[in-house]
Amino acid sequence: MTDYISQLNPRQREAVLYGDGPLLIFAGAGSGKTRVLTYRVARLIQEGVDPYHIIAITFTNKAAREMRERISAITPFGDQVWVSTFHSACTRILRRDITALGYKSGFSIYDAQDSERLLKLCIREENLDDKNYPPAGIANTISAQKNRLIGPEEFESAAGSDFRLGNIANIYTRYRQKLKDNNALDFDDIIMLTVKLFTENEDIRNRYQQRFRYVLVDEYQDTNHAQYMLVSLLAGHFKNLCVVGDDDQSIYGWRGADIENILRFTADYPNAKTITLDQNYRSTQTILDAANLVISGNQHRAPKSLWTDNDQGVPIRVYYARDERDEGLFVTQAIKYACDRGAKYNDFAVLYRGNAQSRAVEEQLILAGIPYRLFGGVRFYERMEVKDILAYLKAIDNPADDLACRRIINVPRRGIGDTTITRIANFAAERGISFTAALAEDIPGITKKTREKLAEFSVFLSDWTKLAETAPPFDLLRQILADTQYLESLNDGTPEAQTRIDNVQELLTKAKEFETQAQDTSLTNFLNEVGLVADIDNYQEGAQAVSLMTLHSAKGLEFNRVFIVGMEEYTFPSARSVLSETPKEIEEERRLCYVGFTRARQRLYLSHATMRMRNGQRMLCAPSRFLKEVPTEYMEPVNAHGRPKSVVRSRARDNVPSSVIKKARTGPAPFLRDMHTPIMPAYKAKPTPLIGKSILEPTSVATSVADDCPFAIGDMVRDPRFGRGVVIAISANGADHELTIDFPNIGRKKRLAKLFKIMKVGAD
DNA sequence: TTTGCACGGGTTTTT
DNA sequence: CCCGTGCAAA
Numbered sequence: 198m199t200d201y202i203s204q205l206n207p208r209q210r211e212a213v214l215y216g217d218g219p220l221l222i223f224a225g226a227g228s229g230k231t232r233v234l235t236y237r238v239a240r241l242i243q244e245g246v247d248p249y250h251i252i253a254i255t256f257t258n259k260a261a262r263e264m265r266e267r268i269s270a271i272t273p274f275g276d277q278v279w280v281s282t283f284h285s286a287c288t289r290i291l292r293r294d295i296t297a298l299g300y301k302s303g304f305s306i307y308d309a310q311d312s313e314r315l316l317k318l319c320i321r322e323e324n325l326d327d328k329n330y331p332p333a334g335i336a337n338t339i340s341a342q343k344n345r346l347i348g349p350e351e352f353e354s355a356a357g358s359d360f361r362l363g364n365i366a367n368i369y370t371r372y373r374q375k376l377k378d379n380n381a382l383d384f385d386d387i388i389m390l391t392v393k394l395f396t397e398n399e400d401i402r403n404r405y406q407q408r409f410r411y412v413l414v415d416e417y418q419d420t421n422h423a424q425y426m427l428v429s430l431l432a433g434h435f436k437n438l439c440v441v442g443d444d445d446q447s448i449y450g451w452r453g454a455d456i457e458n459i460l461r462f463t464a465d466y467p468n469a470k471t472i473t474l475d476q477n478y479r480s481t482q483t484i485l486d487a488a489n490l491v492i493s494g495n496q497h498r499a500p501k502s503l504w505t506d507n508d509q510g511v512p513i514r515v516y517y518a519r520d521e522r523d524e525g526l527f528v529t530q531a532i533k534y535a536c537d538r539g540a541k542y543n544d545f546a547v548l549y550r551g552n553a554q555s556r557a558v559e560e561q562l563i564l565a566g567i568p569y570r571l572f573g574g575v576r577f578y579e580r581m582e583v584k585d586i587l588a589y590l591k592a593i594d595n596p597a598d599d600l601a602c603r604r605i606i607n608v609p610r611r612g613i614g615d616t617t618i619t620r621i622a623n624f625a626a627e628r629g630i631s632f633t634a635a636l637a638e639d640i641p642g643i644t645k646k647t648r649e650k651l652a653e654f655s656v657f658l659s660d661w662t663k664l665a666e667t668a669p670p671f672d673l674l675r676q677i678l679a680d681t682q683y684l685e686s687l688n689d690g691t692p693e694a695q696t697r698i699d700n701v702q703e704l705l706t707k708a709k710e711f712e713t714q715a716q717d718t719s720l721t722n723f724l725n726e727v728g729l730v731a732d733i734d735n736y737q738e739g740a741q742a743v744s745l746m747t748l749h750s751a752k753g754l755e756f757n758r759v760f761i762v763g764m765e766e767y768t769f770p771s772a773r774s775v776l777s778e779t780p781k782e783i784e785e786e787r788r789l790c791y792v793g794f795t796r797a798r799q800r801l802y803l804s805h806a807t808m809r810m811r812n813g814q815r816m817l818c819a820p821s822r823f824l825k826e827v828p829t830e831y832m833e834p835v836n837a838h839g840r841p842k843s844v845v846r847s848r849a850r851d852n853v854p855s856s857v858i859k860k861a862r863t864g865p866a867p868f869l870r871d872m873h874t875p876i877m878p879a880y881k882a883k884p885t886p887l888i889g890k891s892i893l894e895p896t897s898v899a900t901s902v903a904d905d906c907p908f909a910i911g912d913m914v915r916d917p918r919f920g921r922g923v924v925i926a927i928s929a930n931g932a933d934h935e936l937t938i939d940f941p942n943i944g945r946k947k948r949l950a951k952l953f954k955i956m957k958v959g960a961d
Numbered sequence: 962t963t964t965g966c967a968c969g970g971g972t973t974t975t976t
Numbered sequence: 977c978c979c980g981t982g983c984a985a986a
Contacts, residue, residue, distance in 0.1 A: 451974065
């Protein structure tokens, strides 16, 4: 038990042994953070703290599970410690105490999709157009408010006389009311309401403060304001708060995470102890140096630099692909090459900025017969068929859940259409009863035939509800499937039919598993479990497959060899962040890059493509600025097999005197310079006459101004606002290029070339 | 009420 | 390109 202490380095040991009071641990990537956290918990128990008084909070279920296992492995009674995510901890608290807020304990949990549906109904009821008030955007706005603990009232007064914001405030009000009527909570409510519970009820707050005398929080840099408040409240009495994090790995700013939370910890708790773990045990010297250099480009950060005793390792391999297909091919070939020489498939991860990028890589992997696991994208519990079945369970578990009931009332088809549903909803609203309750009523305007169908459905529903009282979720599910013929209805001859059926079967399997594993086998608890899982929670290290995931999902994981694909401006950093031109957004992208680099133990491969399909249009791409922030000496250009490209390498080495290579630390890598100009003249200017309109002849030829401009005079381009047009002039406008484009139906417009929305159109 | 088709608009990251 | 939406026809 005490033996493990000797394996720690002095800083780690200090963090584990430090006594009561606030403690901030800055833990760089790969610095043994989880180990310190688990040992600290073990240490507390060893010193006589009752495990009952300890709570450790993580962001993912996977992290929680891992920590729970590790604590249990080294400490007796370790399994009594609450180790859970913010969301599941709060759900547990709310199930017990939410009645104090006027909700019922059997609440449903709505995921992003559900909330958006509900929001859509709200927007319609406010008589607003969902073109001007796109549900997704409104959802973001409302979510941002909730993350900052701002309710509709406060939001409305902040909106002042702003018409649009006023409308959004109304939507927000209605949305909150509807959630409450449905006895449902969205993801943000789970946190926000727990905070509310604690602020408004002193006795409840005291109870939890007394219970959780030791609070540990992982990934503290990713907490948003609501989570910050929650932690402050929980630890408010004993102040035995230990937070672990790394400001350089804060990548959830867009979701409301506030990097300031960790940066001002010592201001919040003036007697806090700060310990920095900066020895990296994971990566090679080369990878770490590159990561350090990239992240040092950020202004707003606590200055620090990771170091390691590990070997120098091999240079970072950079591949310059023709397009995304070629890039996928490179990944595949390099994996194959390495696996022929002893590497294993599970050594590899392919990371990318956006889920859409996975496809090109997948295609090549499939072609080559390399097994892979894909994380993210459409998650299991977000699949249409899975959500349908879960909606049945939700409707049974929580009769107030109108949204769930509306979802399934005509799935599979029962001949109950939109008009009927609206009639029921209106009727229910008038009478102030739930949608489900209204089913059994005599509703004016509904034909006899439809009424029979409704009655039939209603009988089923009450039968199931009865069954649910005694039978476990698995049996209930089977009954529902038998009664509704749902599986049969999936078999519609589409290519996805079998997958869908498999998914439902998979859900049955999960239900069976749940039945044997969970202590509380109630339907509510089942829905709880499935509602709060993320894809990454299912990651298993042993599986012999290549992992594909976004950079975001990769946080907290490590691999022997990591590919980061799509290292291009407008892809990574994302178009959004580049166009926003706010340093804050670019800095977050840079942190993401840092996270990506530091996932790799031994080898890092970076690739970028000259052109890429975007919205069905080919686009030219420039190499990512992050590539240029890594000095040449750390990089090595490779060919499509992932082998060093001798020609380019020798050129880079021969042409550039060593003094310049040293200097290149600050400038772009010499061989990257060539990459600005696409090698493939796929978009040679081809002035094509437009129909029914004469175009100014491009009399003058492009001058040198436009050397690195991706457009040339005569190019046919497409602008989302004005449609097709032809470039008739290019001029410099500061550092940018200004295009003069002749749009046949609009006339001439000047636009900046950097607005990526202008795209070349192939002359087909 | 359902189905099929044409159209337009969007598109990061996720507990 | 892929999706959801709106509309017309059965």
